[in-house]
Amino acid sequence: MNVNVFQEQVAPAEARQLLAAYTYILDEGPLGDWPTLFTETCLYRITTRQNEERNMPLSIMLCDNHAMLYDRVEAVEKANIYEPHYYRHVLSDSRTLRTTADSLWLETSFICVRTMLDGRMTLFAAGKYVDEVVALAGRCLFRSKTVVLDFSQIDTLIAKPL
Amino acid sequence: MPFAVYSDPVVFAQEDREIFHGPIWHFLGLEAQIPEPGCFVLAQVGKTPIILVRNRDGDVSALVNRCSHKGTPLAFVPSGKVDQFMCVYHNWCYDLSGTMLSAAFERGVRGKGGMASTFKKEEHGLQRLRVHRICGLVFGTLSAETPPFEDYVGPEFVANIQRVCGRPLRILGQYSQKLPSNWKLYIENVKDPYHASILHAFNGVMKQDRLTMEGGIKMGARGWHHISYSKMHTDTGGEVYSTGALRNAEIEAYGFGLRDHSMTDIWDDFGDNVTMTIQTIFPNFVLQQLRNCLAVRTIVPKSTHEAELMWIAFGYQDDDERRLQGRLKQANMMGPAGLIAMEDGMIGGLVQKGIAGDLDKAAVLEMGGHGIEPIPGSRVSEGSVRGFWTGYRTLMGL
Numbered sequence: 001m002n003v004n005v006f007q008e009q010v011a012p013a014e015a016r017q018l019l020a021a022y023t024y025i026l027d028e029g030p031l032g033d034w035p036t037l038f039t040e041t042c043l044y045r046i047t048t049r050q051n052e053e054r055n056m057p058l059s060i061m062l063c064d065n066h067a068m069l070y071d072r073v074e075a076v077e078k079a080n081i082y083e084p085h086y087y088r089h090v091l092s093d094s095r096t097l098r099t100t101a102d103s104l105w106l107e108t109s110f111i112c113v114r115t116m117l118d119g120r121m122t123l124f125a126a127g128k129y130v131d132e133v134v135a136l137a138g139r140c141l142f143r144s145k146t147v148v149l150d151f152s153q154i155d156t157l158i159a160k161p162l
Numbered sequence: 163m164p165f166a167v168y169s170d171p172v173v174f175a176q177e178d179r180e181i182f183h184g185p186i187w188h189f190l191g192l193e194a195q196i197p198e199p200g201c202f203v204l205a206q207v208g209k210t211p212i213i214l215v216r217n218r219d220g221d222v223s224a225l226v227n228r229c230s231h232k233g234t235p236l237a238f239v240p241s242g243k244v245d246q247f248m249c250v251y252h253n254w255c256y257d258l259s260g261t262m263l264s265a266a267f268e269r270g271v272r273g274k275g276g277m278a279s280t281f282k283k284e285e286h287g288l289q290r291l292r293v294h295r296i297c298g299l300v301f302g303t304l305s306a307e308t309p310p311f312e313d314y315v316g317p318e319f320v321a322n323i324q325r326v327c328g329r330p331l332r333i334l335g336q337y338s339q340k341l342p343s344n345w346k347l348y349i350e351n352v353k354d355p356y357h358a359s360i361l362h363a364f365n366g367v368m369k370q371d372r373l374t375m376e377g378g379i380k381m382g383a384r385g386w387h388h389i390s391y392s393k394m395h396t397d398t399g400g401e402v403y404s405t406g407a408l409r410n411a412e413i414e415a416y417g418f419g420l421r422d423h424s425m426t427d428i429w430d431d432f433g434d435n436v437t438m439t440i441q442t443i444f445p446n447f448v449l450q451q452l453r454n455c456l457a458v459r460t461i462v463p464k465s466t467h468e469a470e471l472m473w474i475a476f477g478y479q480d481d482d483e484r485r486l487q488g489r490l491k492q493a494n495m496m497g498p499a500g501l502i503a504m505e506d507g508m509i510g511g512l513v514q515k516g517i518a519g520d521l522d523k524a525a526v527l528e529m530g531g532h533g534i535e536p537i538p539g540s541r542v543s544e545g546s547v548r549g550f551w552t553g554y555r556t557l558m559g560l
Contacts, residue, residue: 046499050240051335057490058335058475061499064491067421072494072501078413079363081505153338153470154498157507 008135010104012096015133018140019108023089031076031160035069039134043144044069046162048152049127060149060158072161082159087124088113089162103134103143112162114155125162126150163525163551165517168344174466181445181557182208182463185308187294187301187315189447189460190214190224192474194298194331195241200258203241206462207304212291213237213247214300217258224291224302225260236288247288260288296320297327299458301443315443316383322441325432326451330479334489338472339498341461343510345446345469346554348461351506352440352448353550355379355390355541356529359403359410361509364501366403366410368420370453371438371502374398378539379546385534386444386553388546394437394453425491428453442546444553452502454485455492467514471507473497527551 018037025033038044046060063069092109099105107130114124127149134143147162167173182188190205191214202215204227211227213236227235229249236247236256246263247256253266262283270276291302294311301311312320341348351357359366359373366372377392403410420426428437431454441449448459456477462470473496477489495502517523530543534552537543554560 047335048337051337054335056333056335057486058337058493059490060337060497062490062494064424065422068425071420071422071425075364075501079367080501081361081363082508152336153340154507155340156342156498156511157339157504158499159504 008102008138010099010102010133010135010140012094012104012106014135014140015104015106015131016094018133018142019091019094019106019129019131022142023091023110026160026162027087027089031073034073034161035066038066038069038142038145039136040066042066042069042142043146044142044161045145046147046149046158048149050152052148060154061161076159080159082157084117085159086115087160087162088115091129097130103132106131106133110162122155124155127162163527164521165523165525166521168347168514168517169466169521171466174344174463176558177463178208180559181554182210183304184557185303185305186445186557187303187308187311187443188445189443189458190291190293190300190302192298192331192333192458192476193222193295193300194333194476195474196222198243200243200245201241202237202244204237204239205302207291207302208463210304211235212302214302215244215258222293222295222300223259224293224300225256226289226291228288229254230262230286230288231265256288260290262286262288297323298331299323299327299449301447314383315387318380319382319387319389319441319443322389322439323449325434326439326441326449326456331476332479332481334475334477334486334493336472336474337497338470339507341469341471341507341510342467343469343514344466345461345463346550347510347513348469348471348506349442349446349550350547351509352459353388353390353442353546354544355440355546356544357509358390360408361505362502363409363413364495366408367413368426369397370394370426370495372397372403373540373542374402376539377438377541379536379541379543381534381536381546381549382443384553384556385549387442388549389439389441390541390546391436391439392541393435395435424488425494426453427488428492429485429488442550444550450496452495453492454489455496456489457496469510 044063089112094106094108097105097107109128112125115121130146132144133140188207191203195203196216199216199218202213205212213225213227215223231254234249234251255263268277294301371392375392376396380389437453439451446461450457457475460472527544530545534545534549
């Protein structure tokens with residue numbers, strides 16, 4: 001796929017549909033569909049507000065292409081061990097940060113509730129998404145998605161992407 | 163190992179007294195976190211809050227973060243930069259080395275009120291810890307009995323710190339994990355090379371660290387500390403990993419393998435082909451080299467059933483862009499979402515659930531025998547875990 005062909009303007013309402021599809025996949029599955037919402041060359045990372053404010057480049061998760069997204073899915077589904085759990089994401093309205101010739105930058109607040117199979121429920125994550133959305137053949141995709149967590153102390157572990 | 167040691171509040175209180183306030187060197191932070199005079203970070207030794215601060219003369223001080231007046235913490239944000247420490251409660255002031263400078267209304271107002279004539283500021287400086295600096299790492303101790311750092315850890319342990327931290331460090335970032343377990347379940351896990359390629363199937367399947375590689379365990383002074391190391395290029399074949407009663411064998415049958423290889427595109431940072439070193443310093447410090455992914459970890463006890471695992475990832479100031487990006491990519495394997503490390507966040511909590519209700523029973527600790535002597539060329543041993551308990555029993559008087 002040629003990554004330089006995104007020339008369509010992206011409407012905020014269409015980008016919101018992409019966000020809705022994104023959290024639906026994380027909350028309802030299948031996780032294997034998660035990479036399909038990104039462009040081939042992309043950036044997905046989870047970081048913390050603390051690291052962002054100090055200009056520290058460390059990520060909690062970092063993928064910069066489709067193959068890495070699929071590797072993460074496969075590891076989570078086959079190799080890693082963790083207590084099975086559900087996510088439930090709730091998003092705010094999105095604020096448009098800027099528009100470029102072929103993309104739209106959005107910022108959206110989120111919270112994510114994590115529920116274990118025995119019923120224990122925790123407010124697991126709060127933060128914001130900083131997204132760059134492009135359109136390819138009428139379909140919106142993330143060219144980059146940075147998850148900035150408000151907190152830097154993670155409860156136990158993060159298995160699935162946020 | 164009696165299960166009660168992980169759950170008993172009396173034991174927990176005794177650990178704070180005998181271990182954390184006892185003759186140990188406790189990691190406090192990296193010098194790179196406090197580059198300029200007045201820069202500080204907070205730390206915790208057992209329950210005791212600590213400030214690590216850069217002085218005007220370039221030296222570092224470790225001070226108990228507690229105003230001499232009422233006991234209020236002088237700093238309550240995790241890091242910052244100050245000219246002096248001023249307590250928010252009654253504005254008692256201290257310089258960067260903890261000497262008391264002033265108290266608000268020390269002489270009262272218009273000759274009335276003020277501190278008692280017997281009050282002497284020089285008697286109310288902040289409590290200072292003895293500090294040892296090595297290659298940008300700062301350790302401190304609350305006890306006057308603690309031996310010099312080199313004697314405490316042993317020469318091979320100084321050498322590995324010099325190996326990993328011997329060039330100016332660049333901090334890449336930090337985060338922490340709240341672990342639902344006793345702190346000792348985590349440190350036992352770190353000191354246990356037996357589990358590394360089993361629980362962490364990613365390690366085994368991706369051949370990042372296997373017991374079939376050349377490697378070994380080194381024990382530090384008195385057996386309290388350990389280094390586990392391996393050379394991934396020397397894997398002698400993993401028949402046991404493909405055919406044994408291991409999860410690894412099941413996963414291999416799926417044909418699991420990375421599509422992207424940028425994360426495993428590694429280089430030899432130290433010219434010795436050693437691709438993995440995990441070094442612990444008793445009681446709760448870890449220096450990590452996983453290929454090119456470098457970090458320090460400290461496990462801070464919070465209660466019998468909770469601990470905080472603090473991570474600081476670093477590279478070197480002279481890293482070029484390729485190496486910087488390589489380290490950041492490989493950091494996918496560490497931390498709370500670490501492809502290798504994530505299970506360590508939950509396994510202690512799982513054990514704690516399993517042992518609940520039968521604290522008179524005990525764990526088995528016999529892999530590699532009963533002693534703490536390393537088995538040359540083998541890591542199929544829990545000798546280093548027994549080494550931790552050797553130090554623990556000495557300090558706890560057990």
